[in-house]
Amino acid sequence: xxxxxxxxxxxxxxxxxxxxxxxxxxxxxxxxxxxxxxxxxxxxxxxxxxxxxxxxxxxxxxxxxxxxxxxxxxxxxxxxxxxxxxxxxxxxxxxxxxxxxxxxxxxxxxxxxxxxxxxxxxxxxxxxxxxxxxxxxxxxxxxxxxxxxxxxxxxxxxxxxxxxxxxxxxxxxxxxxxxxxxxxxxxxxxxxxxxxxxxxxxxxxxxxxxxxxxxxxxxxxxxxxxxxxxxxxxxxxxxxxxxxxxxxxxxxxxxxxxxxxxxxxxxxxxxxxxxxxxxxxxxxxxxxxxxxxxxxxxxxxxxxxxxxxxxxxxxxxxxxxxxxxxxxxxxxxxxxxxxxxxxxxxxxxxxxxxxxxxxxxxxxxxxxxxxxxxxxxxxxxxxxxxxxxxxxxxxxxxxxxxxxx
Amino acid sequence: xxxxxxxxxxxxxxxxxxxxxxxxxxxxxxxxxxxxxxxxxxxxxxxxxxxxxxxxxxxxxxxxxxxxxxxxxxxxxxxxxxxxxxxxxxxxxxxxxxxxxxxxxxxxxxxxxxxxxxxxxxxxxxxxxxxxxxxxxxxxxxxxxxxxxxxxxxxxxxxxxxxxxxxxxxxxxxxxxxxxxxxxxxxxxxxxxxxxxxxxxxxxxxxxxxxxxxxxxxxxxxxxxxxxxxxxxxxxxxxxxxxxxxxxxxxxxxxxxxxxxxxxxxxxxxxxxxxxxxxxxxxxxxxxxxxxxxxxxxxxxxxxxxxxxxxxxxxxxxxxxxxxxxxxxxxxxxxxxxxxxxxxxxxxxxxxxxxxxxxxxxxxxxxxxxxxxxxxxxxxxxxxxxxxxxxxxxxxxxxxxxxxx
Numbered sequence: 133x134x135x136x137x138x139x140x141x142x143x144x145x146x147x148x149x150x151x152x153x154x155x156x157x158x159x160x161x162x163x164x165x166x167x168x169x170x171x172x173x174x175x176x177x178x179x180x181x182x183x184x185x186x187x188x189x190x191x192x193x194x195x196x197x198x199x200x201x202x203x204x205x206x207x208x209x210x211x212x213x214x215x216x217x218x219x220x221x222x223x224x225x226x227x228x229x230x231x232x233x234x235x236x237x238x239x240x241x242x243x244x245x246x247x248x249x250x251x252x253x254x255x256x257x258x259x260x261x262x263x264x265x266x267x268x269x270x271x272x273x274x275x276x277x278x279x280x281x282x283x284x285x286x287x288x289x290x291x292x293x294x295x296x297x298x299x300x301x302x303x304x305x306x307x308x309x310x311x312x313x314x315x316x317x318x319x320x321x322x323x324x325x326x327x328x329x330x331x332x333x334x335x336x337x338x339x340x341x342x343x344x345x346x347x348x349x350x351x352x353x354x355x356x357x358x359x360x361x362x363x364x365x366x367x368x369x370x371x372x373x374x375x376x377x378x379x380x381x382x383x384x385x386x387x388x389x390x391x392x393x394x395x396x397x398x399x400x401x402x403x404x405x406x407x408x409x410x411x412x413x414x415x416x417x418x419x420x421x422x423x424x425x426x427x428x429x430x431x432x433x434x435x436x437x438x439x440x441x442x443x444x445x446x447x448x449x450x451x452x453x454x455x456x457x458x459x460x461x462x463x464x465x466x467x468x469x470x471x472x473x474x475x476x477x478x479x480x481x482x483x484x485x486x487x488x489x490x491x492x493x494x495x496x497x498x499x500x501x502x503x504x505x506x507x508x509x510x511x512x513x514x515x516x517x518x519x520x521x522x523x524x525x526x527x528x529x530x531x532x533x534x535x536x537x
Numbered sequence: 538x539x540x541x542x543x544x545x546x547x548x549x550x551x552x553x554x555x556x557x558x559x560x561x562x563x564x565x566x567x568x569x570x571x572x573x574x575x576x577x578x579x580x581x582x583x584x585x586x587x588x589x590x591x592x593x594x595x596x597x598x599x600x601x602x603x604x605x606x607x608x609x610x611x612x613x614x615x616x617x618x619x620x621x622x623x624x625x626x627x628x629x630x631x632x633x634x635x636x637x638x639x640x641x642x643x644x645x646x647x648x649x650x651x652x653x654x655x656x657x658x659x660x661x662x663x664x665x666x667x668x669x670x671x672x673x674x675x676x677x678x679x680x681x682x683x684x685x686x687x688x689x690x691x692x693x694x695x696x697x698x699x700x701x702x703x704x705x706x707x708x709x710x711x712x713x714x715x716x717x718x719x720x721x722x723x724x725x726x727x728x729x730x731x732x733x734x735x736x737x738x739x740x741x742x743x744x745x746x747x748x749x750x751x752x753x754x755x756x757x758x759x760x761x762x763x764x765x766x767x768x769x770x771x772x773x774x775x776x777x778x779x780x781x782x783x784x785x786x787x788x789x790x791x792x793x794x795x796x797x798x799x800x801x802x803x804x805x806x807x808x809x810x811x812x813x814x815x816x817x818x819x820x821x822x823x824x825x826x827x828x829x830x831x832x833x834x835x836x837x838x839x840x841x842x843x844x845x846x847x848x849x850x851x852x853x854x855x856x857x858x859x860x861x862x863x864x865x866x867x868x869x870x871x872x873x874x875x876x877x878x879x880x881x882x883x884x885x886x887x888x889x890x891x892x893x894x895x896x897x898x899x900x901x902x903x904x905x906x907x908x909x910x911x912x913x914x915x916x917x918x919x920x921x922x923x924x925x926x927x928x929x930x931x932x933x934x935x936x937x938x939x940x941x942x
Contacts, residue, residue, distance in 0.1 A: 148590070148593055148594065182613070185553070185617070186616075186617065186620060188553055189553065189617065189620045189621055189624050190624050191624050192620050192623075192624055195623075196630070197616045197617075197619045197620045197623065197630075197631055198616070198620070200612060200615070200616035200619070200631050200633075201612075201613060201616035201617065201620075203612075204609035204612045204613050207605060207606075207608075207609045207612075208587070208606060208609050210605070211591075211602045211603070211605035211606035212590070212591065212594065212602075212606065214602045214605070215591060215594045215597050215602045215603075215606075216594055218597075218600075218602065219594050219595050219596050219597055225601070225602075226602055226605050228605075228682075231680060252680070275636060275657070277633075
């Protein structure tokens with residue numbers, strides 16, 4: 133007997149036909165004593181359709197009412213899936229985020245799970261029911277519906293698996309697992325049998341789209357093994373867990389990630405004195421613009437001015453411009469340049485900083501293909517290079533070839 | 538300063554454009570200190586669309602999961618309406634049935650409001666917000682979403698108005714008020730300024746479609762004045778309240794109602810002994826077939842057999858047939874005849890039984906038009922006649938002419 137949490141995304145439950153397929157699969161895989169919790173997203177494009185509807189209301193900020201609206205998407209899919217289980221003779225019950233005890237707080241549309249009170253889930257499991265939980269949503273301590281932002285259904289699944297001490301959390305998706313690079317770009321990318329939480333978190337943070345960083349972090353916190361696998365095949369995918377089963381499975385490099393949602397901003401001619409950078413970035417932070425890579429160029433200690441170059445998500449560029457142009461008008465900064473044609477390519481491995489020569493091999497492989505590197509940033513587990521967006525696929529292939537051939 | 542509960546139905550909120558119209562109207566009518574609660578139904582045909590979706594799941598009974606599904610319809614409309622208020626500069630908050638403290642119990646899809654805990658509604662009003670409440674839905678003491686069945690949003694509005702001691706509950710609809718007969722059939726029908734709860738309840742029960750009996754009963758229980766009025770004009774509609782403002786306003790007849798959802802069933806040749814009718818109707822009741830008019834014909838006391846003729850809703854005829862054919866197979870009854878071409882025409886007035894001659898005038902006006910009367914039933918406030926369905930409009934006009942010309 134095992135307790136499973138299985139998560140299916142919006143494309144897996146886009147139609148009743150697809151839901152029936154999933155229900156059949158779950159029932160086929162289920163051993164008699166197994167207990168099953170299923171976390172589902174909204175059907176297909178439902179969430180986008182609802183957002184589109186709301187966008188027709190003038191000056192409509194993303195707030196409590198938006199979450200009230202879009203949380204209906206999951207409520208529709210959980211009820212239909214429970215109906216299908218019941219119609220196939222297996223007792224099932226659907227639970228909203230609130231009913232499943234998913235307590236979340238923070239900004240509406242970007243809630244963080246802060247607690248799980250799964251009494252009702254346990255009760256339903258003990259009554260022999262399959263429990264279908266609405267992903268992507270929780271309830272605040274004040275009783276308001278709040279959604280969890282991108283990747284929210286994964287986060288629901290992993291957090292619930294953690295709180296209930298499930299044996300495994302299975303994330304069903306349209307890819308077969310976690311690859312050494314995006315297989316749509318690198319055809320000979322390798323599917324990993326296992327990857328550690330720490331490395332997966334780094335890959336996710338750097339743009340590997342399989343899982344959202346927040347949900348990987350949740351798995352790390354709760355020590356829940358996560359199995360990323362395909363909705364469409366029965367073969368095993370990739371297990372994300374605390375450490376590798378055998379030390380030998382650990383590679384120098386575990387994967388290459390890319391992110392083309394990157395814009396570069398250069399603030400030129402800032403006064404060369406303590407606090408200048410702090411002033412700039414605190415202004416951005418207080419306007420909710422997260423900054424990624426940062427380079428500060430002080431030419432000489434006695435230079436009167438410095439330049440600061442940094443990156444933000446392309447999707448945040450509009451807001452960043454708004455903040456910086458305001459600072460310019462206030463005379464706090466002089467000249468700003470924006471470049472929305474950037475991408476970031478990164479490699480991730482268990483001991484990146486402790487392995488000399490890795491950086492040199494990356495730079496070499498990019499140099500061979502005449503790809504210019506703008507900014508480099510490093511962390512314990514990764515090295516990232518900012519490059520022109522047009523070269524992104526070429527760069528990934530070059531680096532992947534260097535380390536995986 | 539007054540506390541208003543205003544209810545808008547699905548056709549009034551079918552599009553964002555229509556919602557904007559309503560919001561503008563509410564804001565125009567609002568005096569500065571007024572407190573406003575708005576109860577809304579699902580947009581347009583949303584509920585039917587969701588029911589249609591669920592009907593594609595095989596052998597899908599109406600149960601908890603169906604309510605989980607269709608309750609999303611109101612959640613969408615309340616959130617959008619709150620967004621529109623906010624975008625127009627008036628703070629508003631949407632509340633689901635659960636959040637508004639609408640406690641209901643009973644069969645899923647046909648819940649009854651058993652309690653209202655409106656703390657959150659009061660709190661939001663005191664914060665100066667317009668409160669938008671999802672109609673048609675409540676939460677069971679066990680925490681399950683339950684819908685209230687036909688006319689449920691009216692019931693929510695009236696119950697909430699009662700619990701909060703609102704000054705008035707306004708039901709906005711596509712007709713201008715309560716008429717002496719359906720104005721689509723009787724062009725010279727008179728719009729009533731006032732009508733008592735008791736008479737409105739009788740009219741509603743007998744088929745006047747303006748309000749559902751359950752919501753009228755709720756208004757009677759809580760002594761809430763209800764104003765039935767048009768969404769499209771500013772003129773006053775009909776006020777439903779405990780008693781008439783002036784005694785002289787009371788008429789002999791206050792209205793004519795019709796119901797064409799009627800089927801006639803004749804059970805022939807039943808054994809003429811005590812308990813026979815009880816056996817028949819308890820079997821129907823335990824299979825959830827409500828029976829309306831009943832006639833038992835014992836020809837003579839020493840006859841061996843009797844016939845029982847009764848009516849059910851046409852929509853319940855299928856279930857009634859199922860029960861009766863089963864009883865036939867078990868030998869409990871012999872011969873049954875079904876007739877699904879019936880209608881019921883009724884007149885309602887404050888003192889029907891105490892006014893001799895009313896029945897004679899009805900029978901006379903129907904007889905003049907050669908309309909045959911099959912069954913007659915009477916109550917303190919009404920007289921009803923079962924007639925062939927094809928004559929329904931003719932019958933209503935004849936009776937209305939008799940009493941209102």
